[in-house]
Amino acid sequence: MTEQVLIVEDEFIVANDLMLILEKAGYKVCGIAASVEEARAIIRENKPGMVLLDIYLKGKLTGIDLAHELREQHIPFVYLSANSNQRVLEAAKATGPYGFLVKPFRAKDVLITLDIARYRHKHSLEFSLRQEALLQEKLTAISTQPFDREKKMFMAISILQPFIPFDLLVVNNIKNIQEHRSFEAFLRIGFDEYQAIGVSELLTITGLRMQEWNKIQTETISTITPACINNTEFQKACEADPIKKLVATAFQVNAVLTQPVTTGAGETYVLSFFNRSSDTWHAGHLALLQRLQPSLGSIISQEPIAGNEDPSTAPYKNARSGTENPGVISRFEGIVGNSHQLLAVLDQVAQVAPFDTSVLILGESGTGKERIAHSLHHMSARGSKPFIKVNCAALPPTLIESELFGHEKGAFTGATDRRVGKFEQANDGTIFLDEIGEMPLELQVKLLRVLQEKEIERIGGRSSFKINVRIVAATNRHLEREVAEGRFRLDLYYRLNVFPIILPPLRERREDIKHLAHHFAALACHRNRKAFNGITPKMVAELETWNWPGNIRELENVIEQAVILNDGISPLELKRPLNTGVVREPVLLSPLQNVSTAQSLTDIRKMQDDTEREYIISILRKANGRIRGEGGAAQLLNLKPTTLESKMLKLGIKKDNL
Numbered sequence: 233m234t235e236q237v238l239i240v241e242d243e244f245i246v247a248n249d250l251m252l253i254l255e256k257a258g259y260k261v262c263g264i265a266a267s268v269e270e271a272r273a274i275i276r277e278n279k280p281g282m283v284l285l286d287i288y289l290k291g292k293l294t295g296i297d298l299a300h301e302l303r304e305q306h307i308p309f310v311y312l313s314a315n316s317n318q319r320v321l322e323a324a325k326a327t328g329p330y331g332f333l334v335k336p337f338r339a340k341d342v343l344i345t346l347d348i349a350r351y352r353h354k355h356s357l358e359f360s361l362r363q364e365a366l367l368q369e370k371l372t373a374i375s376t377q378p379f380d381r382e383k384k385m386f387m388a389i390s391i392l393q394p395f396i397p398f399d400l401l402v403v404n405n406i407k408n409i410q411e412h413r414s415f416e417a418f419l420r421i422g423f424d425e426y427q428a429i430g431v432s433e434l435l436t437i438t439g440l441r442m443q444e445w446n447k448i449q450t451e452t453i454s455t456i457t458p459a460c461i462n463n464t465e466f467q468k469a470c471e472a473d474p475i476k477k478l479v480a481t482a483f484q485v486n487a488v489l490t491q492p493v494t495t496g497a498g499e500t501y502v503l504s505f506f507n508r509s510s511d512t513w514h515a516g517h518l519a520l521l522q523r524l525q526p527s528l529g530s531i532i533s534q535e536p537i538a539g540n541e542d543p544s545t546a547p548y549k550n551a552r553s554g555t556e557n558p559g560v561i562s563r564f565e566g567i568v569g570n571s572h573q574l575l576a577v578l579d580q581v582a583q584v585a586p587f588d589t590s591v592l593i594l595g596e597s598g599t600g601k602e603r604i605a606h607s608l609h610h611m612s613a614r615g616s617k618p619f620i621k622v623n624c625a626a627l628p629p630t631l632i633e634s635e636l637f638g639h640e641k642g643a644f645t646g647a648t649d650r651r652v653g654k655f656e657q658a659n660d661g662t663i664f665l666d667e668i669g670e671m672p673l674e675l676q677v678k679l680l681r682v683l684q685e686k687e688i689e690r691i692g693g694r695s696s697f698k699i700n701v702r703i704v705a706a707t708n709r710h711l712e713r714e715v716a717e718g719r720f721r722l723d724l725y726y727r728l729n730v731f732p733i734i735l736p737p738l739r740e741r742r743e744d745i746k747h748l749a750h751h752f753a754a755l756a757c758h759r760n761r762k763a764f765n766g767i768t769p770k771m772v773a774e775l776e777t778w779n780w781p782g783n784i785r786e787l788e789n790v791i792e793q794a795v796i797l798n799d800g801i802s803p804l805e806l807k808r809p810l811n812t813g814v815v816r817e818p819v820l821l822s823p824l825q826n827v828s829t830a831q832s833l834t835d836i837r838k839m840q841d842d843t844e845r846e847y848i849i850s851i852l853r854k855a856n857g858r859i860r861g862e863g864g865a866a867q868l869l870n871l872k873p874t875t876l877e878s879k880m881l882k883l884g885i886k887k888d889n890l
């Protein structure tokens with residue numbers, strides 16, 4: 233292995249330990265940097281294939297600042313973290329790391345994390361290249377269709393969405409910007425649903441009068457250069473640009489990506505993609521838009537928009553949906569909600585569905601993993617073929633093999649008939665391996681063989697035969713940790729984790745609660761033959777403030793209970809208080825499509841404690857159990873003896889047990 237790794241870490245001992253681990257495993261360490269500035273210099277010089285990155289460094293800038301730059305340069309990175317502060321971890325996760333290592337490290341954790349990171353990086357790159365080629369093709373096809381500009385715009389933004397995930401797109405003709413004459417925007421209101429916003433809609437939403445709008449326009453000098461503006465930069469940009477500020481307040485957006493597009497006729501339009509989350513855009517998005525410029529230019533250029541000359545006339549007056557477009561259909565049957573977090577998940581589903589790629593769905597129990605697996609299947613070319621579910625946790629280990637692969641008559645005592653296994657039943661379709669984290673180790677190797685060779689052998693069978701099955705797996709476990717603990721095979725994890733989809737817990741997408749509650753209530757009333765007369769505002773408010781440890785399934789149960797207790801005449805209300813028995817810590821989930829697995833704070837803290845315990849024990853052993861004095865563990869660890877003693881107490885380390 234000749235891959236170069238850069239270590240960005242200001243604690244020399246930690247960095248040095250890490251270097252020894254890496255070099256022993258065959259990696260080449262191209263440098264150790266203690267600050268972002270030093271790291272930048274080494275990156276310029278050596279172009280490392282991987283960076284291990286501490287969050288707190290020497291100097292003003294942190295590892296999180298450097299992470300943004302690494303991402304722009306497509307250099308994969310793994311955080312080295314000793315910090316369990318939730319806010320910092322969330323900010324770190326939002327940068328799209330390929331893994332987290334908790335200090336102090338165990339060699340096996342370091343190597344496994346690096347292996348996983350390299351594999352993911354390679355596959356996400358290949359996948360995105362294939363996807364981009366498809367996107368280019370589709371945009372070119374749209375530009376040559378005999379539809380009007382408006383329809384083409386809707387079609388184009390729908391297919392652009394998974395790549396440039398925006399909540400609001402503002403399109404401005406430079407000529408109009410200079411003459412302050414129009415406002416044209418598309419607001420995302422559902423999956424494949426956009427509302428066209430013109431001047432009159434803008435005035436209604438903002439409550440401004442035309443005069444005030446005209447004043448704001450004359451005060452604005454809009455940027456027409458490509459830019460990606462996130463976080464505090466966005467706040468600053470809003471201060472300097474009144475229209476941006478107006479849009480940010482009216483549509484609650486927190487970041488913008490701007491790209492000018494020139495049409496064949498020489499006109500320039502500025503596309504401003506706004507997003508509600510504040511840390512969305514990176515140079516990769518800009519680069520993609522630049523590559524897509526010619527096709528976007530020819531879609532935008534066609535036919536001037538009627539009424540654009542007159543500021544009092546909105547270019548689009550009504551809500552219009554992409555679903556009206558031929559070829560774009562509402563594809564997520566049974567999925568309710570339009571939070572931007574859910575829409576981001578659905579974008580990923582739509583993106584990966586047409587391919588045979590294995591998909592791993594991660595998320596807490598009851599977040600809708602199985603439902604998403606169904607959608608994935610129905611949206612794929614295999615949609616009319618079988619969808620077979622296997623619950624790996626529910627099957628006794630002795631039966632699971634024959635359940636999956638089938639058996640021949642007489643293969644074992646009790647095998648009185650030949651049995652067709654789940655894989656064979658799923659042929660040409662999809663197999664959904666639920667609770668994959670529970671699969672016994674012996675069977676994992678057999679599953680790996682199916683994934684690699686695409687063939688199976690029945691128990692007691694003489695030969696194997698080919699099958700054509702797409703694998704979708706799901707788990708609420710932290711699989712990387714299972715791998716590190718030796719309970720899940722690394723090679724299988726590699727094969728399954730090509731495209732992870734992370735489902736956010738319900739408490740992180742509260743705006744979906746109301747819609748889900750109405751949906752479940754209508755269904756439950758129908759089932760229980762009762763009229764549905766709405767839900768009281770008080771109950772909606774209670775539902776919206778509850779933490780939902782059991783997620784959507786818990787909500788479904790609460791609604792069912794309310795319907796049963798309801799008289800069928802009044803609106804639904806909560807007759808029993810929400811059960812406060814179950815309390816769970818929030819789970820940290822990355823909003824980014826191509827990275828990161830769910831890790832709860834408890835998980836991270838436990839990992840941290842485990843590794844710290846092991847490390848202290850190893851040092852105590854080195855010091856023959858001595859804490860104080862020359863060569864004692866406290867000196868080796870560079871700690872005060874009393875600090876070490878209290879750490880040992882906290883971690884349950886007893887000198888006698890060494």
Ligand SMILES: Nc1ncnc2c1ncn2[C@@H]1O[C@H](COP(=O)(O)OP(=O)(O)OP(=O)(O)O)[C@@H](O)[C@H]1O
Pocket residue numbers: 566567568569595596597598599600601602603604666708748751784785788
């Ligand atoms: N977005 C959604 N809209 C409507 N119903 C949903 C949605 N997501 C999930 N559900 C419903 O919520 C319930 C729980 O979903 P599901 O079984 O898919 O969760 P899960 O994550 O697979 O749970 P577990 O981990 O416990 O297996 C199901 O009845 C499902 O139909």
